[in-house]
Amino acid sequence: MARRSRKASRRHPLATVVLIAIGLVVTGGGYAAFSSTTTATADTEITSQAVIDEGEKLFAANCATCHGMSLEGTDDGPALIGVGAASVNFQVGTGRMPMAMQGPQAMQKPTQFTDEQTLALAAYVASISPGPAIPDESLLQADGDAANGGELFRINCAMCHNVAGAGGALTEGKYAPELTGVLATHIYEAMLTGPQNMPVFNDDNLTPEDKRDIITYLKYIENNPSPGGYELGALGPVAEGLFAWIFGLGAIIGLMVWLTAKSN
Amino acid sequence: MAHDEVSGHDSAASDSSAVETSRAASTGTAVIASDVVNPGEPPHRKRVTDLDPKKAKHAQRTVYTLFYLSIAGSIFALAAYMAFPIEDGDIAAIRLNNLFIGVGSALALFGIGLGAVHWGKALMADKEGIDERHPIRGTQATRDRAVEIFHEADQESGFGRRTLIRNSLIGALVAFPLPGLVLFRGWAPQDEDPVELLSHTMWKKGSRLTLDPSGIPVKASDVTIGSVFHIIPEGLNERHDLLEQKAKAAVLLMRLNPDDLTISPGREDWSYDGIVAYSKICTHVGCPVALYEQQTHHLLCPCHQSTFDVTKECEVIFGPAKRPLPQLPIEVDSEGYLVARSDFNEPVGPSFWERS
Structure with missing residues (x-):
C-alpha cells in the first residue's frame, strides 16, 4: 500500500529526462542562434568604432593595471607597443592573459572573455599600436603540404615542442606547451608573434605558406593514428621505458613464479 | 642439506670458517652450523591431478586446448597477413598489419609454451629426484697428475728449452693483430688530416x-x-x-x-x-x-x-x-x-x- 501510494505521488519516471532534454534544447538552440548572429556581424564590424570602444573598456578594466592605460607598460607588465591584433588574440584567446599571477610563464587556462570580447580587445590594441594582424582563414585550413611542414617543424620547432608536438621542458620551470588540440589560428599567431619565450618566426623566416604547411603537419599527426602503435604520450624513452620495465618485466617475473611453483 | 654428509673429504671449509663444525663439509657447500637440526625433506604431497582423475582429465583438456589455441593463433596471423596488407603510401595500414600479425604470432608461441609447461607440471610423472653436489676440488692424485702432464709436455716439446722457437712464436702472435689495428685508420678520411x-x-x-x-x-x-x-x-x-x-x-x-x-x-x-x-x-x-x-x-x-x-x-x-x-x-x-x-x-x- 505504502509503496503504491508513493509511486502514484511521483511523476512519470521519464519526466526528469524529458525536462532536461527540453531545457538543453532551449538553451543550446538559443545560444546557437545568438552566437551565429553575432559572428555573422562580427566580420563586418571588426574594425568599427563601436567594437574598438568596447575593447577599450575591456582593456581599461582588465589589462591596464599591468600594461598601462596607454599600453606603455608598468613594472608588472611589458609595454604593448607594436604587438598588433594577432598577439592579443593568441594571449587572450588561449586564456594566458589576463595572468592569474606572476610565474615562470603564463599558463594556458580557460578563457576569461568570449570570442567577441577577445576580438574587440584585439581591435582596440591594433588601433593604437599596429602590428601583425590575425591571420587569414585561407591559411588555417590545414590543406597545405604536410611533408614540407614536417621538415620545417623538425628544423624550427621540434627541439622545444617535441617531434610529435607533445611539448617539452625549458630552463627554470618554463616549458614549451603541447600542440595537439590547439586551434590553427593560435598556432599561426604563436609563430608570427613569438609569445613569451618562444622566438618570433616572421614571414621572411617562415613564409605564410610555410606556416600553413606546419599547421597541416600538426593537424595531420593529430588526426592520423601513429603507424607505430599506441604513442604513450609521444614522450619517448621515459614513457616507453617505464611501460617496458613495469609491464614487460612484471609479466616475465609473473611467468617465472608460475613456472617454478609446484603444481597442487 | 641432508646429503652433505656423504661428501667426506678433508676440507678447507672447516678451518676457514668461524663456525665450529663437527664434520667435514666439502668445499663449495655452505657452512653447516652444528646446532641446527636437519628437518629433512618435507613429505611428498600428491597433486590433485594424481588424486582425482576428473582433475587430471581437466588438466589434459587445458593442455590440448592451449595447443589448439596456438594453431588458431598461427592461422590468425596468416589470415591477418592477407587481410591487412601493407599498401604503398598508406602508413596507417602498417599499424593494423603489425598489430594483428603480432597478436596471432604471440598467441601461437604462448599457446605452445603455456601448454608444455602446464603439461609438465600437472600431468607428467611427479617424481622427486636428488642430484648430489660434487666437491669442486679434485683428489690430490688427479692434481699431481695434471702437473706431471704439464711437465711432460714441456719436456717433450722443448718449449722451455728451445727458447728461440718459443720467442719467435710469441713474436708472431703479437704481430698478427697489427694489420687489423692499422686498418682502423681507414675509418678516418683518406689523404686528409682529421684534426684539420x-x-x-x-x-x-x-x-x-x-x-x-x-x-x-x-x-x-x-x-x-x-x-x-x-x-x-x-x-x-x-x-x-x-x-x-x-x-x-x-x-x-x-x-x-x-x-x-x-x-x-x-x-x-x-x-x-x-x-x-x-x-x-x-x-x-x-x-x-x-x-x-x-x-x-x-x-x-x-x-x-x-x-x-x-x-x-x-x-x-x-x-x-x-x-x-x-x-x-x-x-x-x-x-x-x-x-x-x-x-x-x-x-x-x-x-x-x-x-x-
Missing part, C-alpha cells in the same frame, strides 16, 4: 647565411628582434658531403636588443646591430643546441641541459658543457644580405684529443 677537418667548417669570408633547408639567403632587415633563424652556409645543398658539412657548419642566428649584448674586446665587429650567429653544435658532446628563449636569452641543449647565455657570448651558465659556443663573425654585404666575415675562430663542437 675537425678544426674548420665550410664558412669562409663572404659566404651568405642561408635558411635551413631552403638555402634562401637572409637579409639583415628580415631578422626582427626576438627572431631565431636556423642557418646553413650558402652552397651547402649542392655539396655531395652535405651531412658531414652541415654537422659542423649549422648556425643559429638571433637578434637581440643591442643594449642587452655584452661584447668582449676583439669581437666588436662580429655582430650586426644586435644580430648574432653562434654554432649550433654543443661543446659538450655535439647535440644541436637550439632551444632559444627569447626573453631570458638562454640557449638550452636538449641532451644534457647545458645552458648558454646569449647575452654573454654564449658562456655556459648551467650543465656539463665546458666551453662557450663558438661565435660566427658576421657582417652585411652591399646588397643587405648577412655574410660571414670568416670561418669560426676555433673548432666547433665537442673536445677532441689534438684540440689546442
Whole structure:
C-alpha cells in the first residue's frame, strides 16, 4: 500500500529526462542562434568604432593595471607597443592573459572573455599600436603540404615542442606547451608573434605558406593514428621505458613464479 | 642439506670458517652450523591431478586446448597477413598489419609454451629426484697428475728449452693483430688530416647565411628582434658531403636588443646591430643546441641541459658543457644580405684529443 501510494505521488519516471532534454534544447538552440548572429556581424564590424570602444573598456578594466592605460607598460607588465591584433588574440584567446599571477610563464587556462570580447580587445590594441594582424582563414585550413611542414617543424620547432608536438621542458620551470588540440589560428599567431619565450618566426623566416604547411603537419599527426602503435604520450624513452620495465618485466617475473611453483 | 654428509673429504671449509663444525663439509657447500637440526625433506604431497582423475582429465583438456589455441593463433596471423596488407603510401595500414600479425604470432608461441609447461607440471610423472653436489676440488692424485702432464709436455716439446722457437712464436702472435689495428685508420678520411677537418667548417669570408633547408639567403632587415633563424652556409645543398658539412657548419642566428649584448674586446665587429650567429653544435658532446628563449636569452641543449647565455657570448651558465659556443663573425654585404666575415675562430663542437 505504502509503496503504491508513493509511486502514484511521483511523476512519470521519464519526466526528469524529458525536462532536461527540453531545457538543453532551449538553451543550446538559443545560444546557437545568438552566437551565429553575432559572428555573422562580427566580420563586418571588426574594425568599427563601436567594437574598438568596447575593447577599450575591456582593456581599461582588465589589462591596464599591468600594461598601462596607454599600453606603455608598468613594472608588472611589458609595454604593448607594436604587438598588433594577432598577439592579443593568441594571449587572450588561449586564456594566458589576463595572468592569474606572476610565474615562470603564463599558463594556458580557460578563457576569461568570449570570442567577441577577445576580438574587440584585439581591435582596440591594433588601433593604437599596429602590428601583425590575425591571420587569414585561407591559411588555417590545414590543406597545405604536410611533408614540407614536417621538415620545417623538425628544423624550427621540434627541439622545444617535441617531434610529435607533445611539448617539452625549458630552463627554470618554463616549458614549451603541447600542440595537439590547439586551434590553427593560435598556432599561426604563436609563430608570427613569438609569445613569451618562444622566438618570433616572421614571414621572411617562415613564409605564410610555410606556416600553413606546419599547421597541416600538426593537424595531420593529430588526426592520423601513429603507424607505430599506441604513442604513450609521444614522450619517448621515459614513457616507453617505464611501460617496458613495469609491464614487460612484471609479466616475465609473473611467468617465472608460475613456472617454478609446484603444481597442487 | 641432508646429503652433505656423504661428501667426506678433508676440507678447507672447516678451518676457514668461524663456525665450529663437527664434520667435514666439502668445499663449495655452505657452512653447516652444528646446532641446527636437519628437518629433512618435507613429505611428498600428491597433486590433485594424481588424486582425482576428473582433475587430471581437466588438466589434459587445458593442455590440448592451449595447443589448439596456438594453431588458431598461427592461422590468425596468416589470415591477418592477407587481410591487412601493407599498401604503398598508406602508413596507417602498417599499424593494423603489425598489430594483428603480432597478436596471432604471440598467441601461437604462448599457446605452445603455456601448454608444455602446464603439461609438465600437472600431468607428467611427479617424481622427486636428488642430484648430489660434487666437491669442486679434485683428489690430490688427479692434481699431481695434471702437473706431471704439464711437465711432460714441456719436456717433450722443448718449449722451455728451445727458447728461440718459443720467442719467435710469441713474436708472431703479437704481430698478427697489427694489420687489423692499422686498418682502423681507414675509418678516418683518406689523404686528409682529421684534426684539420675537425678544426674548420665550410664558412669562409663572404659566404651568405642561408635558411635551413631552403638555402634562401637572409637579409639583415628580415631578422626582427626576438627572431631565431636556423642557418646553413650558402652552397651547402649542392655539396655531395652535405651531412658531414652541415654537422659542423649549422648556425643559429638571433637578434637581440643591442643594449642587452655584452661584447668582449676583439669581437666588436662580429655582430650586426644586435644580430648574432653562434654554432649550433654543443661543446659538450655535439647535440644541436637550439632551444632559444627569447626573453631570458638562454640557449638550452636538449641532451644534457647545458645552458648558454646569449647575452654573454654564449658562456655556459648551467650543465656539463665546458666551453662557450663558438661565435660566427658576421657582417652585411652591399646588397643587405648577412655574410660571414670568416670561418669560426676555433673548432666547433665537442673536445677532441689534438684540440689546442
